[in-house]
Amino acid sequence: MVQTANIRRVAVLGAGVMGAQIAAHLVNAGIDTVLFDLPAKEGDANGIVKKAIDNLKKLKPAPFSSAARAEHVAMANYGTDLEQLASCDLVIEAIAERLDWKLDLYAKIAPHLAAHAILATNTSGLSIGKLAEGVPAELRDRFCGIHFFNPPRYMYLVELIPTAHTAGAQLDALETFLVTRLGKGVVRAKDTPNFIANRIGVFSMLATIHHAERFGIRFDVVDDLTGPRLGRPKSATFRTADVVGLDTFAHVVKTMTDNLPNDPWHSHYQAPAWMQALIEKGALGQKTRAGIYKKEGKDILVLDPKAGEYVASGQKGSDEVKAILKIADPAERFAALRASAHPEAQFLWACMRDVWQYIAYWLGDIAGCARDVDFAIRWGFGWKQGPFEMWQAAGWKAIAAAINEDIAAGKTMSSAALPAWVAQRDGVHTPQGSYSAADNSLKPTSSLPVYQRQIYPPTVFGDAEPNYGETVFENDGVRMWLRAGDDVPVLTFKTKAHCVGPDVLAGVQKAVKIAEERFPGLVIWHPEAPFSVGADLASMGPAFMTGDFASIENMVHEFQKTSMTIKYSQVPVVGAAQGYAFGGGCEFLMHCARVVAALETYVGLVEVGVGLLPAGGGCKEFALRAAREAKGGDILASLKDYYMAMAMAKVGTSAEEAKEIGYLRESDIIVFNANEILHVAQSQVRALADANYKAPIKPKAFPVMGRSGAATIRGQLVNMLEGGFISKYDYFIGCQIADVVSGGDVEAGTPVDEEWILKLERERFMGLLKKGKTQERIMYMLENNKPLRN
Incomplete structure (x- = not known):
């Protein structure tokens, strides 16, 4: 414990x-x-x-x-x-x-x-x-x-x-x-001004501001170059300042100004004059709806600091520099930036060079080891790699030599020399630990017992590679594996965003069969979010384009079969979820014996967004649950919230909300640290197995609300349509969902089995797939990664 x-x-x-x-x-x-x-x-x-x-x-x-x-x-x-x-x-x-x-x-x-x-x-x-x-x-x-x-x-x-x-x-x-x-x-962190993350993160922003002025780079171009292209959040630099609040940013800078008088970079610890002017005007950023950026109507404007006026935003970095940023090898990428004569390339090199010089100089004073610096910047500022990781990945000695050349040439923001330890090492991260400049030693990760719950804790570049066990079974869509000395295997999807296509469906079915034969259960887990974005629409493309709807219907049938395989497995199948669990991913979770979800898991049956309805057993599962939960035979009262969740593509914006909606059950477990979900999920398999887990008994029949219940729902949809809350096509899809969950054209109270509802799911899914507006929605989603409301 x-x-x-x-x-x-x-x-x-x-x-x-x-x-x-x-x-x-x-x-x-x-x-x-x-x-x-x-x-x-x-x-x-x-x-x-x-x-x-x-x-x-x-x-x-x-x-x-x-x-x-x-x-x-x-x-x-x-x-x-x-x-x-x-x-x-x-x-x-x-x-x-x-x-x-x-x-x-x-x-x-x-x-x-x-x-x-x-x-x-x-x-x-x-x-x-x-x-x-x-x-x-x-x-x-x-x-x-x-x-x-x-x-x-x-x-x-x-x-x-x-x-x-x-x-x-x-x-x-x-x-x-x-x-x-x-x-x-x-x-x-050590007790130094602004501690680790703000000290380095704010310095990085000050360096970016300094070099943007020096090289004459527009603020919107800076944000285009210093966001995802550099492995940082979309808010990049100047949008981040707006989100944080320019007054807050200036306050953090002033802490450095007041408390670091002998710092070699002290002259740069000041908010620029244009920012001070914005603050004096009350233009503090996002919280005042105007700052470095502001919106006028539908137009986004950005400050031109020289003119002191806002201009139209939207300019991007040059194609030449964007091409350099796409170079996969970090050593080649940074060498190309430094060698390029393009101002934007020189700007990016200068920004990183000065951050590297800064963190090397101050490591011993502000942090226990280099790992603490990298985690602080990754977790506090959203960088994919911390600055020490980036340096080491780009070639430690080559970058150090380049920094020394630029210091000697007077190009850096400070003339402070790199500390002697830099030249004595090939990097700061090793499998044995990360470098501590204060102790001149390697510091291993924390030995606190709580971290034993993190089977695969966060790592830094240079750590030992995670060992994802021995392969039990593998195909093109999944890998089933087992760690040495463990008894509960893990199934991981290999597809992009863990989408579900034919190989995943076949792989899940095979993995469950193996688990039934050899293991106490199975965990479905991925080292990286999301859990699954749902069905692989792109894999339907060839059949879709040639009109081979029979093969698509077969895939839908296999999807349903897979969900039912998970549900009725003779050993517990536990879903371990983080990030998104949409569509088919949500349906898989609904059929698991138990779900262990990180708090920040966003769950929903969102098929309406692509003009379809849940056909992997989602409609069936809600119809069954409503029948079991109905009090006094009032199935509609139990079903209406489930129905609206599907018809409106409602997403639970936390695992707790997903429980309230019904995507997750009360018995499912919410874990606050996503790094613990695998540990907890495997523990749940063992606990269920130790309690002599028995697969659910297939219901012979359960009552549905029939055509009269569907008519009642359609009446509510009419009101939503007339109120402008849904489109005509949304109304049409909503009617299809209503027909499925009500059991089709039958009398109220008619007993049906799960296969009856699954058959209705398939029929209505295929009917929608053949509609032009559904095809428009699917193509729009594939091209733009967002739904079309036509």
Whole structure:
């Protein structure tokens, strides 16, 4: 059992943007949470907290994993409720970034804290050591920094910052709690300004801003080049600044300005004049609907800093430079950027070169080892590879030599020399550990017991390659494998986005058969999200183009057969899901003996988007569940929400929402850390097998609501059509779904079996497939990766 210091109740002090969202994520995890703020001057004393919770309900993306979670945040104020702190195991302070305010609050709450309670400050840059000096002596060994990234539900990174007094056991317990209960990736940072992620991430942005001006690169072109093309988020650089808030960005920069006076890069620690002008005007970015970018009507404008005016955006990087960025080999790619005379290439090389020089210089001061730097930037800023990983992948010594040449030529932002250790190494990441500049040693990954739940933990470039076991069975669509010493095999789809085509269908059926013969069960899991985007529409292309609908119908039949094979397997088949589980992927999960889903799993039967209906057993499964759940024989009352989920292609935007909709069942398990789902899924197989698992008994018959129920649903669809909520073709598809889940043209209460509904699924699916508007939707999805509402 993994110990989490029995953190059962948590208090969050401060109902501002971060405090309120931290409280929201705590209740997502089922933690008893109380949110504090100042007493309101008028009306309800908890009015400030109540307003904050009301605001959370309106935010997108949603801080709560289910709207109902909002009711679980207890409200309190510093005036009358401080005694509630005595029952809290963890207190997270998240008030404004003022040292004096924080210290005043600590003095106020100290007498009320339990003797075992951990006190943590969610500061983004204040010195934890200075704060610790003002903490009452009896609290110092239980005090540390805890830096969540915004938004706390979705951002994986949390930085833990100990003081010289923090007890190791307290820090270990807190890290364990953050990892397994809240699903976070924890990096322990040293107590330096802005810690690791913001220190390096913001420097990278400052370097990008500096070189954009130096090389005369437009802001929209910068964003085109420094987003996915460079292995970074779509928001790239300037859009990221808008999302973060220009005032927030400037605040983080000022922390570096004020606290790093002797830094070789100190002269660059300032927000540019054009940004200061925007801030003074109140154009703070996304939250004020204007910043570096702004929208006027349907047009997106971008700031031209020289003119001080907005101009039309949308310009892209040059074809020459984009071609360089497509070079697969990192060494060739960066060598080509450096060798190119094109300003955009020189810009990109300069941006990365200065970041590499910076992280090498500061590694020993800000982080325990290079791995912590790379994880902090990957998890906090969304880079696919951390900066040290990129350097090592591009050739450690060659990049170091190039940096030294540019330092000597005066091209770098600082003349600071690379530290001596750089020349003494061939890289910073090895299978034995990652380099610590402070200790001149290799640091292995954490040995905390909680990480034993991560069978395949996150790795960095240079680590030992993950060993995905010995192959039990494999075809072109799937691989069934088993780790040495393990007893529960894993089935992984090999297709793009884990889509389901003929090879996957045949492979799943074969794997289940093997599991029945040789193993206690089977887990369907993929090392990378998504679980599955559903049916492989492209694989239907040849038959679709030649009008060979018989082969497509056979594939649909095989899809249904596969779902039923999963459901009625003689050993438990457990689905381990993260990311998207759409269409057929959702249907597979609906037929598993149990599902273990990461919280951030987005599940839905979305076939309407391509002009079709669920035909892998989804309609059948909802019809069956509704019949079993019907009270007093009122099947429609049980079925209507299931029906609307399919007809409106509703997606659960968390695993919890997927439960509420019905895609997942109450017995399915939600895991907050996606790196733990394989461990939990295999444990579920063993538990079910140990309990003498028995496959479900096929129902001989179950009642359906018949033609009268379908007519009632069609009446509701008419109202939606007339209200403009759905198109005429959506209405037509909705009627087809209604006919299937109601059992077709039969009397209400008529008993049918599963094969009856599956046959209706196939017939109506094929009927829709032959319609021109469905074909338009399919082609549009294949070409544009988004639905067409025709």
